[in-house]
Amino acid sequence: MDLEFQGTTVNFATGGVEIDHSQPPVLMVHGAGMDRTVWSQQTRYLAHHGFSAMAVDLPGHGDSSGELLSTVDEMADWLAGLIRALDLGPVRLVGHSMGCLIALETAARHGDVTERLVLMGAAAAMPVHPDLLGAAKRNEILAPQLMTAWAHGTRAHIAGNPTPGLWMRSGCQALLERAADGVIYNDLFACSSYEAGDIAGQVKCPITVIVGSEDKMTPPKATAQLVAGFSEVELLHLEGIGHMMMLEAPDQIREMMLKALQ
Amino acid sequence: MVEPDYLKFDTLSLHAGQEPDPTTGSRGVPIYQTTSYSFVDTEQAAGLFNLEQPGHIYSRISNPTVAVLEERLAALEGGVGAVCTASGMAAFHLACATIMSAGNHVVASRNIYGGSHNMLNLTMPRFGINTTFVDPRDPDAWRAAITDDTRVLFAETLGNPGIEVLNVPVIAEIAHEHGLPLMLDATFTTPYLMKPIELGADIVMHSVTKFLGGHGIALGGVVVDGGRFDWAASDKFPTLSEPYDGYHGISFAEEYGHQALSMRARAEGLRDFGAAMSPANAFHLLQGVETLPLRMRRHVENTTAVIEFLEENEAVSWVSHPSVSSHPDHELAKELLPKGAGAILSFGITGGREAGRRFIENVQLASHVANVGDAKTLVIHPASTTHQQLSAEDLAAAGVGEDLIRLSVGLEDPEDIINDLARALRASQKG
Structure with missing residues (x-):
């Protein structure tokens, strides 16, 4: 579904149904270099379970047009503007990886548009390996390869995709390869430059954080440091799962999301 | 890095x-x-x-x-x-x-x-x-x-x-x-x-x-x-x-x-x-x-040995496989297929259609079947089998001559494959 916003086209996946303003809105935000399809195992399910589900492509990502936004703050301001422009009211904001930073910053800077946060693969700081950042800057295929290698738990590198016939590793790599030149570097640089500051003091809504025990990109220790600052937070664990938890453990994530979002 | x-x-x-x-x-x-x-x-x-x-x-x-x-x-x-x-x-x-x-x-x-x-x-x-x-x-x-x-x-x-x-x-x-x-x-x-x-x-x-x-x-x-x-x-x-x-x-x-x-x-x-x-x-x-990489390595090795034999045989007028230097795609194959250009080759038999028929009927180890890519060596005469529905014009356009034998080299001992082909080639020339 395409919508016009600030002179650009913003693309969403909505689970194949129209946005229903009578249902509580859930807005899902993808991570660095990715797009709406990382939520493909959740969007359609939520859309048929009492929510108005929207997985958005950030500007310059997926099928959204527009210039890339170079900082997490800019991305958060853009997202808040979008929520207001669509008159969605306070939304349940779901983020993955860089999407977590955007969700947190949106809640901190624009508390009126966020009702609850659900974060997956979250940390207060997201340093990026210099080799990865360098490869991304040069638009080398090594960048998607390294991100794919580090983003999955051991099991996902062998098997375990519950969707018959899909191969998770190439799915992730192909998604990242489809990003236009400069997109991955832009996002990774935004993540590595982000400073959370007193984010815990600024976010007022309840938060659910889901962490995978084999997450190498936002390791459980980093997630724990983030969570420690918040008072109203629920931390859920997934054993044997890596950073791409929505695709590695879609059934468990759907169940956790449904509970948290209700 | x-x-x-x-x-x-x-x-x-x-x-x-x-x-x-x-x-x-x-x-x-x-x-x-x-x-x-x-x-x-x-x-x-x-x-x-x-x-x-x-x-x-x-x-x-x-x-x-x-x-x-x-x-x-x-x-x-x-x-x-x-x-x-x-x-x-x-x-x-x-x-x-x-x-x-x-x-x-x-x-x-x-x-x-x-x-x-x-x-x-x-x-x-x-x-x-x-x-x-x-x-x-x-x-x-x-x-x-x-x-x-x-x-x-x-x-x-x-x-x-x-x-x-x-x-x-x-x-x-x-x-x-x-x-x-x-x-x-x-x-x-x-x-x-x-x-x-x-x-x-x-x-x-x-x-x-x-x-x-x-x-x-x-x-x-x-x-x-x-x-x-x-x-x-x-x-x-x-x-x-x-x-x-x-x-x-x-x-x-x-x-x-x-x-x-x-x-x-x-x-x-x-x-x-x-x-x-x-x-x-x-x-x-x-x-x-499960054994694909092991088998493909052996397929390629055996194919190399069979091609060396065929190129020296008097009953064979030509051999077509990208590993052969005369093949039009020899250089491209080296670039795109560095591990080998597969185990399927074709060759022309001296004596045309009749010699081809005698060859097919005299192989004993190789099997005459409409298939390729088996662990066993397979042979076929395409003009009379896999491509027989094609018109003469389409056959020519597809590069299928009457003398063409297609060989899918298997995993047997290469010496046994070569001995079988040698015997059938000798028989093919006794028309």
Whole structure:
């Protein structure tokens, strides 16, 4: 579904149904270099379970047009503007990886548009390996390869995709390869430059954080440091799962999301 | 510089797609010989039917044993997903039917398997899909044949039976310049010898019956989705980019993006056409895939030995294989197929059709069958078998002469293969 916003086209996946303003809105935000399809195992399910589900492509990502936004703050301001422009009211904001930073910053800077946060693969700081950042800057295929290698738990590198016939590793790599030149570097640089500051003091809504025990990109220790600052937070664990938890453990994530979002 | 710690090809051949069975601990892939799957409750059933959540409904659409093979073949090809079918021809049809409709057009290599040629040339036109056949070595011919109605470019990685090497990067670039996908039949190369997706192909299909299975006991096909083609970039592929009433208005490109082809091919193609692979066949084919790298290395070694023998034999007028320096694609093969150009070759027998017939009837170790890619050495005379439906003009265009013998070199001791061929060649000249 395409919508016009600030002179650009913003693309969403909505689970194949129209946005229903009578249902509580859930807005899902993808991570660095990715797009709406990382939520493909959740969007359609939520859309048929009492929510108005929207997985958005950030500007310059997926099928959204527009210039890339170079900082997490800019991305958060853009997202808040979008929520207001669509008159969605306070939304349940779901983020993955860089999407977590955007969700947190949106809640901190624009508390009126966020009702609850659900974060997956979250940390207060997201340093990026210099080799990865360098490869991304040069638009080398090594960048998607390294991100794919580090983003999955051991099991996902062998098997375990519950969707018959899909191969998770190439799915992730192909998604990242489809990003236009400069997109991955832009996002990774935004993540590595982000400073959370007193984010815990600024976010007022309840938060659910889901962490995978084999997450190498936002390791459980980093997630724990983030969570420690918040008072109203629920931390859920997934054993044997890596950073791409929505695709590695879609059934468990759907169940956790449904509970948290209700 | 750090490197991605991906599991390597030989490891994926053995493991990809399978974990020990969670219930029994079975290390081998169990054969789930079932038609259907019990639903937890009505809500879960509704969710499965509506593509809200993944899982198995009915074995025509998916099956746990088949799914292991699908995931493994996708892993070996570097694709985002795979859909297995009852045969290689079923895979070809499934791919075509998923992306095309009446009024569309195909540009295809003229040097392809006779069955594929028949489907494009005779059968698909009845459903409004027409094909222009071109010389696979001529990039300008590919370009010139593309029309506004064209939806896919199709070829084989190694042509049939002339073993033409397709310049995959060049033809892929032509396809992409026109906003079209390149679909390749990679049966002769397998992902061990070439990974077409890495070279620019968008859809890869196989007759899994051949080298992937290797043992010649089970039919199967597969469509592998490369996941790099943007189906929503134009209005040429509405089956993937437009809402589909078959699943309450879902747009496969919008929901699944780079995996749209895999999802639609299964959700519609297997559901409606029903050319599903049986779980027993998937099990048999998996046993073959486990040893694919070992077998392909031996196939290539044996082929090299057989070619050296044939080139010195007086009853052989020519040998065609990309590893032979006189082959037009010899240099290209060195570039695109550094591990070897496969185990299928053709040669001309002195004495033409009659000598060919005597040769075929005098081999004892090699088998006279309409198949290739078996562990056993196979021979055939295409003009009278695989290509016999083609007209004389089409035969000539496909490079099939009356003297042509096609040989699929097996895994026997190379000395025994050579002795058998030598005996039959001697007999062929005693007319």
